Amino acid sequence: MYPPMPHGFEKPYAAFLFDMDGTILNSILAAERVWSDWARRHGLDVAAFLPKMHGSRGIDTITRLNLPGVDPEHEARLVTEAEVADVGDVAAIPGAAAFLASLPPDRWAIVTSSPLRLARRRLEAAGLPLPKFMVTAEDVTVGKPDPQCYILGAERLGVSTRDCLVFEDVAAGIKAGEAAGADVMVVTATHHHKMETPHSTISSYDEIAVRISADHKMLVVPSAA
Numbered sequence: 001m002y003p004p005m006p007h008g009f010e011k012p013y014a015a016f017l018f019d020m021d022g023t024i025l026n027s028i029l030a031a032e033r034v035w036s037d038w039a040r041r042h043g044l045d046v047a048a049f050l051p052k053m054h055g056s057r058g059i060d061t062i063t064r065l066n067l068p069g070v071d072p073e074h075e076a077r078l079v080t081e082a083e084v085a086d087v088g089d090v091a092a093i094p095g096a097a098a099f100l101a102s103l104p105p106d107r108w109a110i111v112t113s114s115p116l117r118l119a120r121r122r123l124e125a126a127g128l129p130l131p132k133f134m135v136t137a138e139d140v141t142v143g144k145p146d147p148q149c150y151i152l153g154a155e156r157l158g159v160s161t162r163d164c165l166v167f168e169d170v171a172a173g174i175k176a177g178e179a180a181g182a183d184v185m186v187v188t189a190t191h192h193h194k195m196e197t198p199h200s201t202i203s204s205y206d207e208i209a210v211r212i213s214a215d216h217k218m219l220v221v222p223s224a225a
Helices: 028-041 046-052 058-065 072-085 096-101 116-126 148-157 171-180
Strands: 015-018 108-111 164-168 183-187 200-202 208-212 218-222
Touching: 015 148, 028 046, 028 072, 058 072, 072 116, 096 208, 108 148, 148 164, 148 171, 164 171, 171 183
Parallel strands: 015 108, 015 164, 164 183, 183 200
Antiparallel strands: 208 218
16 A cells, blocks of 8 residues: 555646656756857856756747847847757656656647757657647747746647646746646756755656546556556
């Protein structure tokens, strides 16, 4: 007999919504190389800047800086091109490939702050499947932590956000999932420091599995169950 499971495990869901970078694949080294080069070119303190760029659309990150004479749209395109070219050490989060393969294809989506070209490139580099449904940077007018992306992801799957479990790794995405009305599972595989969160956490997808209920909903269970 297993003890009562924390929030995110005891409830069956109609669909799962996955962030990409840091959640199903690790692209931190590649992203930080590109963004470090960009930050240095613009005279920024790289160490202070890097923590602020994770989880947000590139255009939103650059716009927030309000740098004189800098066109955020143009600069974001340059960053994307550099990121598309730099995927040498992008890798899947442990267990992610098998976990995604175990899900019904029409019951999950990727909801990422990355542009579509970059998302496809990184998924390919990590050996992960291209999902049937995906929401990327181009699909929204405001990025995370705004909930628009997760609301759109649920709409594309034909379900309510309240019937979705969002998998996320950073604060901006967690806030977006919460604001959308979804439950959240925090993936800590790429975290260097412990995150204080009221949500359930996993460090690897090897820790969990999915059972399909009689009404065709998905229940997250410990992988040993």
